[in-house]
Amino acid sequence: MCAHVLIAEDDTMQAELVRRLLLREGHTPVVVHDGRAAIDEAKSRRPDLVILDLMLPKIDGLGVCRVLRQDGNIPILMLTARSTETDLLLGLELGADDYMTKPYSPRELMARIRTVLRRSLRPAADVRLIRAGGITVDPARHEVACDGLPVSCTPGEFAILHAMTAEPDRVFSRRQLLQQTEGHERASTERAIDVHIMNLRKKIESNPRKPVRLMTVFGVGYKLTGRPS
Incomplete structure (x- = not known):
């Protein structure tokens, strides 16, 4: 299962770590470092998954999530250093499909990514309406x-x-x-x-x-x- 994944992360070291993990599993990652660039990239190339940091410059992750949900249902995995339930529920209310708090283990992150992609990309076994x-x-x-x-x-x-x-x-x-x-x-x-x-x-x-x-x-x-x- 190879996917086009957009990484929106202003921390360059974190972004590079996620990019390398995705490359290792055969995916095609693209990295941007602010919310405006994330929206532009998502609209132009329609990724299979967006890995979205909450604390982005220009437009924060919640704002990006809100815009992407208005335009479609691209799967979104939200990352944040915040861990309050209020932030978590707000992210889900805006349409995020999953939510991870930093620091996270690379193994757990990739497991979450596989779950979201499997859910969104696999053909359904039952084709009946x-x-x-x-x-x-x-x-x-x-x-x-x-x-x-x-x-x-x-x-x-x-x-x-x-x-x-x-x-x-x-x-x-x-x-x-x-x-x-x-x-x-x-x-x-x-x-x-x-x-x-x-x-x-x-x-x-x-x-x-x-x-x-x-x-x-x-x-x-x-x-x-x-x-x-």
Whole structure:
């Protein structure tokens, strides 16, 4: 699995370390050192993955993440020296697929990269369309539609919606939904699922504050209704 990976990191030593690790595994890395350059590079070459430092000059990582999510669903692995849960949840809310705090081990970083790339690049084994409650999931094309209109999802959001659409009206706990992301949220708590659910409601609900599709089952978790009212 060879991928084009954009590294947005202002620390030149860290950037060079990540670049060499990626080269060793057969990937094609490109390095930029500020947020403006990261946005320009991502728009011009559409990388398979963006490794995004939070503390970038010109435009910080959160700003870059926000812009990239407006333009599509490129997988994003966010790196930061900050370790507070607030920063983590904010990054996930903006659409990051995974989040690592510095210092990190090269082995762990590469494991995270492989997980995100495997999720986004591999062909789906089941090519059938999955439908429930006005939601259509196409595993082969990694596409989602709501009432026939396309919905842009991050890999983590797609994994959650895929699982819930396949079993409509089943109640999933936060821990079960966390497992569906196949390691995307290993740096987080189960509260990260609440952020993903909030983001998905903005995309598939007419009124996200009064959902009729993606429902909360208090004290248990969430379910996707098979026939929204």
